[in-house]
Amino acid sequence: MSDNPTQLGHPDPTVLGHVGAHELLTSTRAVRKRLDLGRPVHPALIEACVADALQAPQGSNLMRTEFVVVRDPDRIERLGRIYREEFDGFYRESELGLFNRVDSDPRHAAQSRRTRDSAEHLAEVMSRVPVIVIPCLTPRLAEGDVLTAKHRLATVYPTVWNFMLAARLRGLGTCWTGMTLGREDEVAEIVGIDPTEVEQVCMIPVAHHTGTSFRPAWRPPAEEFIHWDTW
Numbered sequence: 728m729s730d731n732p733t734q735l736g737h738p739d740p741t742v743l744g745h746v747g748a749h750e751l752l753t754s755t756r757a758v759r760k761r762l763d764l765g766r767p768v769h770p771a772l773i774e775a776c777v778a779d780a781l782q783a784p785q786g787s788n789l790m791r792t793e794f795v796v797v798r799d800p801d802r803i804e805r806l807g808r809i810y811r812e813e814f815d816g817f818y819r820e821s822e823l824g825l826f827n828r829v830d831s832d833p834r835h836a837a838q839s840r841r842t843r844d845s846a847e848h849l850a851e852v853m854s855r856v857p858v859i860v861i862p863c864l865t866p867r868l869a870e871g872d873v874l875t876a877k878h879r880l881a882t883v884y885p886t887v888w889n890f891m892l893a894a895r896l897r898g899l900g901t902c903w904t905g906m907t908l909g910r911e912d913e914v915a916e917i918v919g920i921d922p923t924e925v926e927q928v929c930m931i932p933v934a935h936h937t938g939t940s941f942r943p944a945w946r947p948p949a950e951e952f953i954h955w956d957t958w
């Protein structure tokens with residue numbers, strides 16, 4: 728893919744969209760249907776988002792989150808194919824996934840139906856998104872060491888979410904996906920990761936989003952999730 732600025736425009740990554748802090752927190756959605764597949768994403772925008780991401784809290788200030796940014800259409804096509812196979816395979820059958828689960832609250836059920844449609848769309852287009860970002864953790868988590876895993880993953884997750892918030896501020900839509908984690912070795916082979924050293928955390932499609940605004944999602948009241956003083 729060309730980095731020719733005339734083809735990609737001249738974005739100034741310091742120019743941020745007019746999204747208030749509260750709006751950013753409550754309406755940064757999983758973007759799937761509104762990913763603009765036809766518009767390239769300038770690498771300067773991705774670089775600025777990674778710089779912002781690295782401002783997140785880090786256990787022991789160890790900076791261990793790295794980002795594979797895939798822009799090569801051939802690699803994206805191969806990653807998208809794996810994504811699609813996993814979506815059509817285990818995910819459609821899974822009890823926890825959106826296809827077989829029954830949500831007791833009708834508002835939750837309606838939202839899940841919309842999410843399912845949107846997720847089907849992403850499975851359709853994942854092979855054609857302009858950018859796929861794969862956040863990675865090095866070195867790999869040790870097998871079975873849950874305590875260390877808790878600390879190390881907790882270092883990665885805020886960094887990745889910061890990346891997604893930073894993307895939103897620059898007009899980019901993202902969606903956290905875990906669909907390909909069961910096929911880590913194949914993904915690793917496509918993007919030149921050594922799977923014995925580097926752990927993939929998720930796979931994020933990135934594209935300019937269409938439309939201008941996003942709304943808060945339905946969530947149950949906070950009081951249902953709080954245990955004051957004791958559980």
Ligand SMILES: Cc1cc2nc3c(=O)[nH]c(=O)nc-3n(C[C@H](O)[C@H](O)[C@H](O)COP(=O)(O)O)c2cc1C
Binds near residue numbers: 755756758759903
């Ligand atoms: C750990 C994790 C894994 C996810 N995996 C996928 C995925 O594989 N495919 C997908 O379309 N969305 C995936 N999502 C996005 C969720 O479906 C989405 O966040 C959820 O439906 C709520 O929607 P919202 O983020 O727009 O509020 C994942 C999110 C998380 C946190």
